Amino acid sequence: MEFIVASSVGALTAAGIYLILRLRAFSTILGLALLSYAVNVFLFASGRLAIDLPPILSPYGEASYTDPLPQALVLTAIVISFGMTAVLVMVALGAYLESDDDRIDLPDAAEDEESAGGAAQ
Amino acid sequence: MNHWIIAPVILPALLAPVIGFVMRHDMPLARTASIAGTIVLVVLAIGLFVTAAGEPQVYHLGDWPAPFGIVLVLDRLSALMVLVTTVLALLVLIHAVATGWDARGRHFHALFQFQLMGIVGAFLTGDIFNLFVFFEILLIASYGLMVHSGGRERMRAGLQYVVINLAGSTLFLFALGVLYSATGTLNMADLALRLQAIPVDEAALIRVAAMLLMVVFALKAALFPVQFWLPGTYANAPAPVAALFAIMTKVGAYAILRIHTLVFGPGIAATDGMAETWLFPAAIVTIAVGAIGVLGARHLMPLIAFSVLGSMGTLMVAISDFSPAATTAALYYLVHSTFVAAALFLLADLVIARREVDDLGARPATLQNGLFASLFFAAAVGMAGMPPLSGFIGKLMVLDALRAPGTIAWAWSAVLIGSLVTIVGFARAGSTLFWKSTAILPAASGEPDAQAEPTGTGRPAGVAELAPVMTAIALLALLTAFAGPLVGYLDGTTAQIFDRDGYVTSVLGTEGET
Numbered sequence: 001m002e003f004i005v006a007s008s009v010g011a012l013t014a015a016g017i018y019l020i021l022r023l024r025a026f027s028t029i030l031g032l033a034l035l036s037y038a039v040n041v042f043l044f045a046s047g048r049l050a051i052d053l054p055p056i057l058s059p060y061g062e063a064s065y066t067d068p069l070p071q072a073l074v075l076t077a078i079v080i081s082f083g084m085t086a087v088l089v090m091v092a093l094g095a096y097l098e099s100d101d102d103r104i105d106l107p108d109a110a111e112d113e114e115s116a117g118g119a120a121q
Numbered sequence: 122m123n124h125w126i127i128a129p130v131i132l133p134a135l136l137a138p139v140i141g142f143v144m145r146h147d148m149p150l151a152r153t154a155s156i157a158g159t160i161v162l163v164v165l166a167i168g169l170f171v172t173a174a175g176e177p178q179v180y181h182l183g184d185w186p187a188p189f190g191i192v193l194v195l196d197r198l199s200a201l202m203v204l205v206t207t208v209l210a211l212l213v214l215i216h217a218v219a220t221g222w223d224a225r226g227r228h229f230h231a232l233f234q235f236q237l238m239g240i241v242g243a244f245l246t247g248d249i250f251n252l253f254v255f256f257e258i259l260l261i262a263s264y265g266l267m268v269h270s271g272g273r274e275r276m277r278a279g280l281q282y283v284v285i286n287l288a289g290s291t292l293f294l295f296a297l298g299v300l301y302s303a304t305g306t307l308n309m310a311d312l313a314l315r316l317q318a319i320p321v322d323e324a325a326l327i328r329v330a331a332m333l334l335m336v337v338f339a340l341k342a343a344l345f346p347v348q349f350w351l352p353g354t355y356a357n358a359p360a361p362v363a364a365l366f367a368i369m370t371k372v373g374a375y376a377i378l379r380i381h382t383l384v385f386g387p388g389i390a391a392t393d394g395m396a397e398t399w400l401f402p403a404a405i406v407t408i409a410v411g412a413i414g415v416l417g418a419r420h421l422m423p424l425i426a427f428s429v430l431g432s433m434g435t436l437m438v439a440i441s442d443f444s445p446a447a448t449t450a451a452l453y454y455l456v457h458s459t460f461v462a463a464a465l466f467l468l469a470d471l472v473i474a475r476r477e478v479d480d481l482g483a484r485p486a487t488l489q490n491g492l493f494a495s496l497f498f499a500a501a502v503g504m505a506g507m508p509p510l511s512g513f514i515g516k517l518m519v520l521d522a523l524r525a526p527g528t529i530a531w532a533w534s535a536v537l538i539g540s541l542v543t544i545v546g547f548a549r550a551g552s553t554l555f556w557k558s559t560a561i562l563p564a565a566s567g568e569p570d571a572q573a574e575p576t577g578t579g580r581p582a583g584v585a586e587l588a589p590v591m592t593a594i595a596l597l598a599l600l601t602a603f604a605g606p607l608v609g610y611l612d613g614t615t616a617q618i619f620d621r622d623g624y625v626t627s628v629l630g631t632e633g634e635t
Contacts, residue, residue: 020284032288032291035291036291039291042295043301069301069307073298076250080254081290087265088280091280094268099276104280104284105281106278
């Protein structure tokens with residue numbers, strides 16, 4: 001169980017980091033989505049892994065329970081990352097439509113001026 | 122329980138949707154509501170500032186007891202930050218309305234109020250996950266403000282800004298997960314209490330969390346390895362938004378100061394000395410990057426953006442010392458650098474609107490050239506840290522506090538050389554913008570008296586457009602004139618920052634002492 005959770009968090013994070021280091025907006029968005037999945041699973045694990053246990057203290061004796069707080073944190077994180085991804089897609093779409101180019105890096109200012117100067121000459 | 126503590130969060134939170142949904146087709150009404158709301162916020166902030174003079178006050182959300190529910194904590198530091206934020210917001214808002222920036226896109230006022238809610242909430246909260254939530258609120262509003270009114274360069278810079286901050290948010294969540302799994306709490310006071318009990322050899326996870334959090338906050342504060350987003354963002358953002366963003370970097374600085382004094386502070390064995398070790402060199406390099414950027418900038422907005430970067434470096438050098446004297450200096454410099462950056466961005470907006478381009482080349486003089494020149498001179502004096510404005514006193518206090526043998530050589534040479542280079546950069550920019558321009562005849566000049574006839578678009582700047590810039594510069598003068606009483610007050614603030622037990626006892630009540 002621990003191995004599956006840990007390796008899936010690791011794989012998702014690695015894939016996410018690889019993708020956000022790309023220069024294109026689309027793969028960067030996918031990378032951020034993968035990273036947010038990774039962090040959600042990771043947050044779940046931060047309350048210790050427990051299977052088939054209720055998230056509340058039982059009044060009937062010594063029944064063990066799973067920590068409810070990480071579940072609340074994960075819910076908050078899911079909602080926020082969902083909203084953020086939506087905003088990101090809209091901004092990326094806007095940038096693509098404005099510049100006909102989905103590269104994520106800004107054009108070099110010096111190059112810009114050079115090409116403008118060349119055009120003027 | 123003082124219910125006014127939550128008022129500066131609630132007010133913009135309620136006002137923003139009303140402006141967004143009800144007043145979206147009625148610009149005068151939205152402007153009135155937004156300005157009125159911000160004025161009320163300033164009044165609330167002054168009230169909180171006055172009441173915060175004593176012990177830290179705690180607001181239990183939903184009346185849940187402290188380690189279990191979320192708390193807001195009003196102490197002298199947070200009250201000061203809220204006051205600075207609201208005053209800055211009012212100046213920026215008046216500028217945006219007077220110059221018509223708010224009408225160039227949609228939902229400016231709603232986003233502006235959400236932004237204020239996020240910033241004020243981040244300063245007030247006493248729960249580290251709640252800090253994350255308020256960070257996200259202020260970020261998502263800032264994404265909207267950053268791309269306000271659109272344009273090719275702005276959209277692309279905005280995309281970069283969103284991506285870098287989303288990556289930062291993910292890192293923040295990882296840090297919180299590590300911290301929670303190691304301590305089982307996210308309340309700052311409770312964390313401070315529990316970390317004291319953790320022995321050094323079991324503290325590997327705590328150290329990981331502390332470093333991750335520091336990277337996240339350094340990203341917000343634009344410190345060296347993660348500073349690269351700031352020049353592109355500030356230079357391409359609408360000028361009033363860039364002026365408001367002057368407080369956003371301070372949110373990162375505030376978070377480092379708060380978390381690394383209270384939670385991972387001095388005396389905690391697990392993380393002792395870690396923040397100093399990493400922050401100090403990063404801040405020194407940040408000063409260098411800012412100064413070189415100011416010297417190399419060929420446009421006005423990037424020039425100011427790099428000078429903001431340099432001032433963040435100076436601020437973080439002072440914070441990274443984590444001593445009372447340096448912290449007082451840092452707080453004074455923080456207030457100063459917020460208003461001077463805002464003054465420069467707002468002034469740049471007025472100048473660029475009349476020159477039509479923002480490159481630092483010679484162009485014919487604009488209307489009111491002398492007025493803009495003197496305002497730019499005053500603001501540049503403040504930013505570079507020359508007497509008589511408050512930048513000088515701020516840097517002097519920072520230098521005076523950093524006298525330890527290991528730091529003095531690096532800190533003094535970085536701050537002093539950085540200031541010198543900044544002076545050169547601003548002097549060159551100002552003389553090109555305002556002096557060389559008077560030597561150029563206007564393009565269409567045939568008759569000799571055309572030199573007296575300025576070109577450039579438009580009308581002279583009115584009172585409402587000039588008032589925010591002048592007020593910001595006047596605030597710098599007031600900071601200088603009343604430096605004595607202010608530093609006396611900030612000494613009390615610093616004492617409260619380093620009084621960890623007082624904070625913990627206030628938040629956790631009597632249980633904190635047992």
